[in-house]
Amino acid sequence: MARNKILDSFAAAIADIPDGATVAFGGFAGPGTPYNLTKALLEQGAKRLTCIANTTGGAHQPRMPDIGMLVENGQVAKVVCSFTAATRPTDVLPFTPYYERGEVEAELVPQGTLAERLRAAGAGIPAFYTPTAVGTELAEGRETRVINGREYLLEYALPCDYAFIRAWRADAAGNLQFRLAQRNFCPLMAMAAKTVVVEVEEDILPAGAIDPDQVHVSGIFVQRLVKIPPAPEGLWTVRRQERAR
């Protein structure tokens, strides 16, 4: 019996996430960000989460559901990300004061290393060497190795229990397509996670409707799909909402 991967609600798709789970959130500067799943997790209430993402969000207004809100809601023990502070020192991320007060732990990871650690987890590679961050504060006290005359830092895979991602199209088998910059971390998080939950922009297609050569994430990685309902029930990106809906 082909397993049904399509769920009716974001709440149902994330209901089983336990306290202490590790959740990766796709997205980069908007595209690919799982606003709807994040909102559902705020409502679901799981605690002591470890959240993996490029950023904790909240740098811009109007604010969309983000890891910063999960932090404010007391749900987060730790974040793993490439920004614990905003790009501009004058901006303050909602997350930052919690971190500075020691209420939330953070692991700051260079963006390429973050991507590669997720990819390694998804590819069964437990550790690898990288030139990134050698000679910096982030490498202090850590294991390095000289290979062919250059110094490299040892980095470990970053597996996760759940990945939340947003895709443009999906079929019932769980195959995904992203549009343009929406792809970013999403395929890597899908590889790294035990359970992959996807919010899908277009209507979910029957299995086989996506050309096998044009699949960005194979359904082999994907367990749960939810079609994003029209606004205001479904959250689109801010600007898309403003413009088209």
Next chain:
Amino acid sequence: MARNKILDSFAAAIADIPDGATVAFGGFAGPGTPYNLTKALLEQGAKRLTCIANTTGGAHQPRMPDIGMLVENGQVAKVVCSFTAATRPTDVLPFTPYYERGEVEAELVPQGTLAERLRAAGAGIPAFYTPTAVGTELAEGRETRVINGREYLLEYALPCDYAFIRAWRADAAGNLQFRLAQRNFCPLMAMAAKTVVVEVEEDILPAGAIDPDQVHVSGIFVQRLVKIPPAPEGLWTVRRQERAR
């Protein structure tokens, strides 16, 4: 000035390959195999080559240009591959007697490790750990490491000077698309090589004719494209030749 990546002949596309070069050959059980570029290299005559591929070829008749022929032609110092003998012990690869007599060196690498070492070279990762081959003859005397209670083998990146691959479609910017099983090692070799030479099945399209979301290898990796001419000048797969041309 946009650089022209399109060349008129296979000979011109590989003319500069020096003695001692490392060349990766795409393809797996037929699809993606660069028969035309291999034929041109046989004619070009570069010696002391290191050839990287899944197999050295020659297990089936009628024979197509393959690494085994380069070996027979005295052009090969070493091969890196996942088969130095055929799958069935009763088959004998053309390469094998040269190897057994010590005339050609060989490095036998598990197929997934071969793929990952190429990918690592293309991704700037000098080395990584893998569970594959632990406890086998291939791991004897080599460095291992226990991570989270499991033993892993250290593997190094496998860079190459040239990659020969075959693609279905290409545009003038060097973006490539493969059809189905043609993809195999080709994108990884394209990442791992300094110079990527592609034989293309369909007419080469103007830059921008391939949807950016449907590119399998970005033109950032690709330097040289040659359209495969119709048979008999151009070599298609054996069965394609039999059937359609």
Next chain:
Amino acid sequence: MSSTETKGWDRQQMADRLAREFQDGWIVNLGVGIPTLCSNTDIGDRDILYHAENGVIGYGPVLPAGQEDLHLVNAGGQNVSLNPGAAIVHHADSFGIIRSGRIDVTVMGAYEVSAGGDFANWKVGSAKGGGIGGAMDLAACARRVFIILEHNTRKGEPRLLRHCTLPVTARGVVTLVATNLGLFAPNGDGFAVRELAPGISFEEARAKTGAPLTEEGRA
């Protein structure tokens, strides 16, 4: 050349017997040779996803001559079909799927299997080199390794042994072995008989096996 006659199950029956063990929802990788015959088995309404090393995910039966797509092969080079929901990935992602433990079972041929679950399938004693292909990756990382092989060599020597005599592909990974004589499970000291092929007695199987056999349920 001395040779024993082949008794018990034929190649397709061996494959069928192992395919009966595939559970609904499994992701299955089939090795070259007899294992490819598993995809011919009628699996009823079970949902089985076939994965091939070359990145073809969700393939179906081998197609007859003239109907093939020449760009599409399984890991054995056979022109297969695609089932709805198929997807293509490159070799590194394909082996990422393998190494990350997403293959529920890999079915492979072998020269030898040991009581401890080791097996050998990449190098014969006389050869300088061998053919590994994807076998070591699959053997080390799939959740289960099933083996299909003739119970004895052409010379009548056993292939189910206390210890492998050939270089191993992986250690301690095999959980189920189908041979022409039946279905066996390595148990450390020897092999437990899960089922015997029609016309094969326990005594015959024991005589043809190079390690202790135990009958399940009979201790």
Next chain:
Amino acid sequence: MSSTETKGWDRQQMADRLAREFQDGWIVNLGVGIPTLCSNTDIGDRDILYHAENGVIGYGPVLPAGQEDLHLVNAGGQNVSLNPGAAIVHHADSFGIIRSGRIDVTVMGAYEVSAGGDFANWKVGSAKGGGIGGAMDLAACARRVFIILEHNTRKGEPRLLRHCTLPVTARGVVTLVATNLGLFAPNGDGFAVRELAPGISFEEARAKTGAPLTEEGRA
């Protein structure tokens, strides 16, 4: 708050000056802030391929409101256009392009640059954390690192120094620095003046720099 007036080049002029250094055929990565202005510079008939960390290869100018594609942003989150021949890859492949040395130059903002080519742009002294983004990957692996920054802080302190006072992003990698006062090259002991902005004297630049300045061609 004490502050020096901004003299010399404005932000776009600083970006333009560095963009003049881009050579035909280069692959260029532009950091957030002033560096993104480089893609506004008219580069004539040079063929420059812009790469963004999020896997957008071959992007073009920022699009005006109402014409954007909301699925398409550069690394700074701006809605850009695509040039013919553009391609999308995921984040791991994008940083694979970076780490494998295929980026001819990365242009980044910074808080400080040292005479030895170190620079600091991820952490201010007062903060517990910082914002690294892709800066460390780019800094460690791009073939060249160019920096754009205001020559002095708002308080008038120099940003071109003998040694960085803030945690560095990478060591010994910066080859060219554009500030409002001109174009400078770290040379180990200090900075060589490659060019001064209109109205800026060597003496003024020297007074505002925290490391020895040498005039090229004047020793």
